Amino acid sequence: MPDMPDSRNWFKPVAAERQRHLTASRRQGSAIAVDGRTLVNFASNDYLGLAHHPEVCAAAMQSIERNGLGSGASRLVSGDDPAIHRLEGQLAEWKGFEACLTVGSGMLANMGLLQSLADRHTQIFADRLNHASLVDGARLAGAASHRYHHLDNHQLETLLQKHVGERRLIVSDGVFSMDGDCAEVAALLTMAERHDTLLVIDDAHGVGTVGDGRGLTSAAGIAGHPRLVEIGTFGKAFGGYGAFILGSRALIEGLRQRLRTMFYSTALPPAIFEAMLVSLSLIRAGTLTRQLQDNVERFRALAEGLPLLASDTAIQPLMMGSDARALAAAEALQDAGLFVPAIRPPTVPEGMARLRITLSAAHSAEQISRLATALRQLP
Numbered sequence: 001m002p003d004m005p006d007s008r009n010w011f012k013p014v015a016a017e018r019q020r021h022l023t024a025s026r027r028q029g030s031a032i033a034v035d036g037r038t039l040v041n042f043a044s045n046d047y048l049g050l051a052h053h054p055e056v057c058a059a060a061m062q063s064i065e066r067n068g069l070g071s072g073a074s075r076l077v078s079g080d081d082p083a084i085h086r087l088e089g090q091l092a093e094w095k096g097f098e099a100c101l102t103v104g105s106g107m108l109a110n111m112g113l114l115q116s117l118a119d120r121h122t123q124i125f126a127d128r129l130n131h132a133s134l135v136d137g138a139r140l141a142g143a144a145s146h147r148y149h150h151l152d153n154h155q156l157e158t159l160l161q162k163h164v165g166e167r168r169l170i171v172s173d174g175v176f177s178m179d180g181d182c183a184e185v186a187a188l189l190t191m192a193e194r195h196d197t198l199l200v201i202d203d204a205h206g207v208g209t210v211g212d213g214r215g216l217t218s219a220a221g222i223a224g225h226p227r228l229v230e231i232g233t234f235g236k237a238f239g240g241y242g243a244f245i246l247g248s249r250a251l252i253e254g255l256r257q258r259l260r261t262m263f264y265s266t267a268l269p270p271a272i273f274e275a276m277l278v279s280l281s282l283i284r285a286g287t288l289t290r291q292l293q294d295n296v297e298r299f300r301a302l303a304e305g306l307p308l309l310a311s312d313t314a315i316q317p318l319m320m321g322s323d324a325r326a327l328a329a330a331e332a333l334q335d336a337g338l339f340v341p342a343i344r345p346p347t348v349p350e351g352m353a354r355l356r357i358t359l360s361a362a363h364s365a366e367q368i369s370r371l372a373t374a375l376r377q378l379p
């Protein structure tokens, strides 16, 4: 007789080659200490080095001294802090939208946003490579999802013609997290207008890194459009934690009334908002974004001829094919003092295992040329 299920046999074992491992590490600027060794970190989304910036950290520490650590409650109860309102105002103004709402994380922002915007009668048109939080948000809403091939605007057009309905959303990452390529956001907005849909762009990897730092929608000249709703996060280029949603005043006010992932979750610590105000002013100064872009250009030039995906963003994936080859390459790089993660299915499609190299403004020219040399020496 099979054992009765309890917590010890509830889950079927995960196949050894599919197991995910957590490895504790400590990070400092572009360095990472793993297993007692210090390596150069090419595996972080801290694209501007702000997670360790002295002014950002000082703002957080001063806030903790004055206001303590935790916010103690949801914003709706007693966790609302004046710094949140200041930051929301500045983000909206900088990004060129009427209004902004901060949320605990990008995952919470996307799940709550799609749950609020959509219901069983809504149709969602989504790029196949969208971040998991957008996939889960659509599921939570109970909406019908139509997924199109990555960046395939023709297929999207066909799907929009086929699946008519009153309330529809086109949903896409801005900069794609595993490929580093970009949605054609202006073309998507044109389609949204032609087909009377909303456009939701998650530019978690584009804010702080693309264009003048304001991200893809600003670079494309569509920021603030009334059909556009945008998500950005503090966990990446801002060097902190949390997320924000941008849109028209009416839309953001509607979310304030509906966003379950804001109501039913403790507000972020005030220190985060004080620190993110400083990150924002440093991003606005422009120097760090330009340093990052120079580093990307330097790396692309040094790595010419290697099987890199076509990306001009901070995410530079090097295709490895098999899982085994990606793992062996990551190990060889680690031996050379470089920390680069192997990304395997199911995070990416079968046969598309890769090294996901992320560059930062904090990398020196010497570190980048060391990486390019090591990549050339891979078997």
Ligand SMILES: *Cc1c(COP(=O)(O)O)cnc(C)c1O
Pocket (backbone or CB within 6 Å): 104, 105, 106, 107, 108, 110, 131, 133, 173, 177, 202, 203, 204, 205, 233, 234, 235, 241, 242, 243
């Ligand atoms: C990282 C990421 C998220 C999740 O943001 P967190 O703040 O880390 O929860 C959402 N969308 C995209 C595209 C991301 O890359």
